[in-house]
Amino acid sequence: MKKPHYLFSSGRLQRQHNTLMLQRATEEPTPDLPDDGPEATNDGLPTVAADGKKVPFAVETVDSLYVFGEVDINTKLITFLGQQGIPAFFFDYYGYYTATLYPREAQLSGRLHIDQARHYLSPKRRLLLARAFVESALFNIERVIKYYQPRLEGDAKAAVGITLADLTRDRDALPLTTDILTLMAVEGRIRSRYYQLWPYFLGPEVSARFPFTKRERQPPSNELNALISFGNSLCYTAVLRQIYRTALDPTIAFLHEPGDRRFSLSLDLAEVFKPLLVDRMIFRLLKTGEIQPKHFSAHLGGCYLTEAGRKIVVTHWDERLSQTVEHRGLKKRVSYERLIRLECYKLVRHLCDPVGEPYQGFHMWW
Structure with a gap:
């Protein structure tokens, strides 16, 4: 069975006959300094030498590669990965995708490429799909909130009630929205209110160790923001991995504006799955104590997961994608990762036949 393969060690990744091999470095890599200073080290040269143990692993078991260490590659490896249909995702020293x-x-x-482009170029068709992404994202946020609501009391329960009322009102008003910017503003406003409830969901003990008031990116200002950023990157790449297995063009999106050097359709679909895959994962990791303040470090004015912390998150992420649920339509158990692929297929059917197969975003039913 093929699975994502995560590389935290630094060194040189290469093709060895018809398999893959990582020759590890015996030293730890150092972070690059800013490009514009006298001490800048972004000269493109490795900071460590691949002089350690050689670790082979069978290419038949690799669905995708996640590279967190400082790894050298060459054109032979790139050609081999292309022949095997294996995407590789790269993260920097601080865990940024x-x-x-x-x-x-x-x-x-x-035909699908043309249909996808036509839907983007038609304001009416694009808005219809963008609404569906936002509606399902808000629905899934609501499911997460309602899961924790019965466990709360007092001020916490009152705050949750107010947010749920706002969410319901905004979700019901989505059919009246007339442009993409308004849709994104609605989703952003609800998500901001949703994040303000996280200290209640986590409880006073966890919140004391991991204070959190608002979402801050580039760089993450504290531990929870670092966890959200890292989790969102994993979700984005998981969606991209499933898009690659279909004929969808990952650069043509509907909610997020297509741009250069990014796969915008992955951002659209990731919005739908972040409440299930990322947010619930974070709650579990913090409430069980698997992630502690020691798993974070401060660099360049931001807070980032250490390598040990990233390993814990990635292990749980892999387990979460493998978790199964009884699918109400298929009448069989499917994994969370398979749910993403099924969502891609739903989008394909809509693009080819928007009248006969209208797209409705994924709604959590458990």
Whole structure:
């Protein structure tokens, strides 16, 4: 069975016959300093030498590569990964997602590509899909809130009630929205109110160790913001991995504006799954004590997960994607990761036949 393969060690990744091999470095890499200072180290050269143990692993078991260490690659490896249809996702020293090595598309459909572009170019069709993404994201946020609501009392329960009322009102008003910017503003406003409830969900003991008042990015200002940023990167790449297995063009999106050097459609679909995959994962990791303040460190004015912390999150992330649920339509158990693929198929059907197969975003039912 193919699964994502996570590389935290630094060194050199290369093809060895018809398999993969990582020659590890015996030293720890150092972070690059800013480009514009006298001590800048962004000269493109490795900060560690690949002089350690050689670790082979079978390419037949690799669905995708997640590279967290400082790893050298060459064109032979890139060609081999392309032949095997294996995407590689790269993260910098601080755990920030930076780039994707995306193989040549194995699933091609000229008709679907044209239909996808037509939906983007039609304001009416684009708005319809963008509304569906936002509506399902808000619905899933509501499900998370309602899961914790019965456990609260007093001021916490009152705050949750107010947020739920706001969320219901905004979700019911989505059909009246007339432009993309308004849709994104609605989603952003609700998510901001939702984040303000997190200290209640986590409880006073956890909140004392991990204070959190608002979402802050670039850089994350505290531990919870660092966890959210890292989790969102994992969700974005998981969605991109599933898009690659279909004929969808990941650069043509509907809620997020298509841009250069990013796969905007992954951002659209990630909004739908973040409440289930990222937010619930964070609550569990913090409430069980698997993630502690020692798993974070401060660099360049921001807060980041350490390598040990990233390993804990990635292990739980892998387990979460493998978790199964009884699918009400298929009448069988499917994994959370498979739910993302099914969402891609729903979008494909809508793009090819918007009247007969209208897209309705994923709604959590448990």
